[in-house]
Amino acid sequence: MSRSPHLPVSWTRTLCGAVLFAASLQACLAAPPEPAAPAQALRDTHQRLSEKLDHSSFGRPVQLDSSETPGGLEGDIYAVIDHPLPEVTAAFKGSAHWCELLTLHINNRRCKTATAQGRETLTLYVVRRYDKPVEQAFELPFVYRVANATPEHLSVELSAASGPFGTSNYRVTLEAIALDAQKSFVHFSYGYDHNMMVRLATQAYLATFGRDKVGFTVVGKAPDGKPEYIRGMRGLVERNAMRYFLTLDAYLSTDAKDASERRQRHWFAGAEQFPRQLHEVDLDTYLALKREDRQRDGAR
Structure with a gap:
């Protein structure tokens, strides 16, 4: 900017400074805010959900959201x-741990881990109905990754392209x-296209x-006053x-040696707290299926 011959040097400098300050201020205001660090973002979520967690209908501080x-x-x-958190991190770091916990799900009949091209993989064998034989299971090949593991934050990701x-x-x-020192806040997400x-x-x-x-x-609410629950895809x-x-809850809550059946009983008891949504079979049938899976894969 050329200096006007009618303005003193000090005024010109002041004017230039004001223009530069205004331009800098405009750039700052236009710039998007820095994203919160993962740990802080999860803390913000906990704070935002604190009232819902305190008054959860699940009988414990749990909030479930879904989207279609x-x-x-x-x-x-x-x-x-x-x-x-150290206990949570120890439990969920390692694809073998995830194989153990995911096969608690009634439809998951087998799980195998491997390493390919420097990446940990986890292949889950899933049947469409619990009573279908494992030979009819479809495969879900996940890539397992620990995205972050620090003293203040854990993030684990499993992804399958197809x-x-x-x-x-x-x-x-x-x-x-x-x-x-005794409690953690967790966010579990499950989705697919x-x-x-x-x-x-x-x-x-x-x-x-x-x-x-x-x-x-x-x-x-139904005419009798009972709650009406969402149906369909969600x-x-x-x-x-x-x-x-x-x-996850069953795996964390039963850490004794040879705890397979203890964890299965814990998972089943948790599911049976919500019979309207999750009841499929009786306990003996579920345990027999899981026992069959252990014996079959243990003999291989």
Whole structure:
């Protein structure tokens, strides 16, 4: 900027400084805010959900959210658990640990770990119904990754690019922070994408054979005053998200040696707290299926 011959040098400098300050201020105001660090972001979420957690309908500080998008489904569970963060980190670091906990789910009949190209992988064998033989299971090949593990924050991610029957982009994530020396706050997320044919076929099933199946979100009241629960696609993802969350809870809560059946009993008891949504079989049938899986894979 050229200096006016009628202005003193000091005024010109002041004017230049003011222009530069205004430009800097405008740039600062236009710049997007820095994203919060992962641990702080999860703390902010805990603070935002604190009232819902304190008054949760689950009988414990748990909040479940679900969403249906044009591309797929996602379920998120937030919970305060009575386990310190070092214990949570020790339990959920390692793909072998995840294989043990994921096979607590009634439809998961086998799990194998491997290392490929420097990445840990985890392949889950899932049947469409608990009573189908393992030979009819479809495979879900996950890449396992510890995204962050510090004294204040844990983040574990499982991702599978493709799945069965036109599904894709499976994603399972677990985040945790310490609330105090004995408690942690966790966020568990489960989701996947599907094509239009899968969406329509699932909706048709849920409207006929699966019409009595419900999720956890209360959408109204029945004439008798009882809660009306969400149905359809969101009900589907809520049921599965809760089943997987209960595998985490059972794995953490039973750490004794040779604890397979103890964990199975814990998972089953957790699911039976919500019979309207999660009841499938009696305890003896569930334990027999899991015993069969252990014997079959143990003999290999």
